[in-house]
Amino acid sequence: xxxxxxxxxxxxxxxxxxxxxxxxxxxxxxxxxxxxxxxxxxxxxxxxxxxxxxxxxxxxxxxxxxxxxxxxxxxxxxxxxxxxxxxxxxxxxxxxxxxxxxxxxxxxxxxxxx
Amino acid sequence: xxxxxxxxxxxxxxxxxxxxxxxxxxxxxxxxxxxxxxxxxxxxxxxxxxxxxxxxxxxxxxxxxxxxxxxxxxxxxxxxxxxxxxxxxxxxxxxxxxxxxxxxxxxxxxxxxxx
Numbered sequence: 001x002x003x004x005x006x007x008x009x010x011x012x013x014x015x016x017x018x019x020x021x022x023x024x025x026x027x028x029x030x031x032x033x034x035x036x037x038x039x040x041x042x043x044x045x046x047x048x049x050x051x052x053x054x055x056x057x058x059x060x061x062x063x064x065x066x067x068x069x070x071x072x073x074x075x076x077x078x079x080x081x082x083x084x085x086x087x088x089x090x091x092x093x094x095x096x097x098x099x100x101x102x103x104x105x106x107x108x109x110x111x112x113x114x
Numbered sequence: 115x116x117x118x119x120x121x122x123x124x125x126x127x128x129x130x131x132x133x134x135x136x137x138x139x140x141x142x143x144x145x146x147x148x149x150x151x152x153x154x155x156x157x158x159x160x161x162x163x164x165x166x167x168x169x170x171x172x173x174x175x176x177x178x179x180x181x182x183x184x185x186x187x188x189x190x191x192x193x194x195x196x197x198x199x200x201x202x203x204x205x206x207x208x209x210x211x212x213x214x215x216x217x218x219x220x221x222x223x224x225x226x227x228x229x
Binding site for chain 1: 147149151156157158159160161164205209211215216217218219220221222
């Protein structure tokens with residue numbers, strides 16, 4: 001079966017712009033979680049969506065938002081980009097909430113803010 | 115609060131040597147899950163194993179083995195007869211039951227297997 005698909009793979013944006021990243025989970029998975037990965041902070045939890053509802057949110061400013069559609073596809077949006085938002089953004093899908101059965105990760109979107 | 119510590123930032127071993135990656139966790143819950151993930155140079159994290167807090171049996175899968183000890187809050191990962199393809203960053207992670215429903219990852223251990 002198809003894995004987790006994230007688009008785009010790479011993005012270069014300018015400070016102040018906004019960006020939308022997309023994630024299509026494994027068929028049948030209703031939970032989608034987003035993580036930010038940077039060399040300094042490692043993997044940090046952004047939020048989780050399950051059945052179109054945000055279930056949990058990490059300690060990120062309100063500039064980071066997300067949503068989930070009825071087909072379980074999810075998008076995350078970052079507004080007013082800052083240089084520090086440069087990171088690898090990873091999407092993970094799972095059957096159960098909180099990734100308790102183990103996540104399947106996408107390849108990530110590498111965002112560079114200049 | 116939950117916490118995962120991987121004290122080894124980077125390890126280098128020669129191919130065919132055994133190597134153990136350490137993981138120490140903190141949690142107040144009695145029910146929790148522990149994981150190991152591998153991130154090869156391609157970047158995609160790969161799920162390796164999940165353990166729940168009630169199952170302290172060690173597990174072996176081919177050259178990989180995991181040692182879970184609640185008494186020391188550790189969940190260590192050993193690769194036997196390492197191969198160059200094992201070179202990757204390995205993450206230990208923790209998920210608590212209920213309340214704070216998310217997986218917390220350690221900072222990772224970068225493993226170099228030298229030919």
